[in-house]
Amino acid sequence: MTRCTRASLLLLVTFGWFARAEESNGSLELTSPQRVFSPAWGSSVRLSCLADYDFQPCGWLHVTWGNISMPNVELTDPDKFITTVNETGGDVRRRLVVTEILHLTPQDSGIFQCKAECEAGRSAIGHVIRVDVQGGKSLRTSFT
Numbered sequence: 001m002t003r004c005t006r007a008s009l010l011l012l013v014t015f016g017w018f019a020r021a022e023e024s025n026g027s028l029e030l031t032s033p034q035r036v037f038s039p040a041w042g043s044s045v046r047l048s049c050l051a052d053y054d055f056q057p058c059g060w061l062h063v064t065w066g067n068i069s070m071p072n073v074e075l076t077d078p079d080k081f082i083t084t085v086n087e088t089g090g091d092v093r094r095r096l097v098v099t100e101i102l103h104l105t106p107q108d109s110g111i112f113q114c115k116a117e118c119e120a121g122r123s124a125i126g127h128v129i130r131v132d133v134q135g136g137k138s139l140r141t142s143f144t
Contacts, residue, residue: 027054028061032114032126041135044102047075049114049126051095059119065099068128069110075099104133 031050087095114126
């Protein structure tokens with residue numbers, strides 16, 4: 001069991017930094033920042049999620065970002081999303097999953113969440129990240 005001092009617990013709650021789901025052996029933990037992004041139309045935004053897990057009880061790990069504003073929408077379209085994965089460690093592993101949403105439009109606005117699932121059945125979800133795409137295409141007309 002993890003013990004925190006009152007000051008460190010207050011810090012964690014204040015910044016909303018950790019989302020955690022653990023079995024009794026603590027084999028899976030997700031970290032994602034709770035944020036609101038307001039990117040401009042046509043730009044991109046990166047969503048980052050860090051999974052720490054013990055390979056022995058967990059087995060293979062599947063980590064994805066999803067738009068939870070829509071039912072069961074994982075961010076997998078290669079024309080719209082680029083996902084990179086970096087993993088380090090041996091039995092205790094750390095996996096960083098970054099999904100970039102490209103060419104943003106107002107239809108890309110929503111609430112996004114990282115989800116991890118172990119082969120052995122354990123799962124965890126991260127804090128939500130809200131994306132509010134700003135602006136829009138304007139028709140410019142000039143009169144002479």
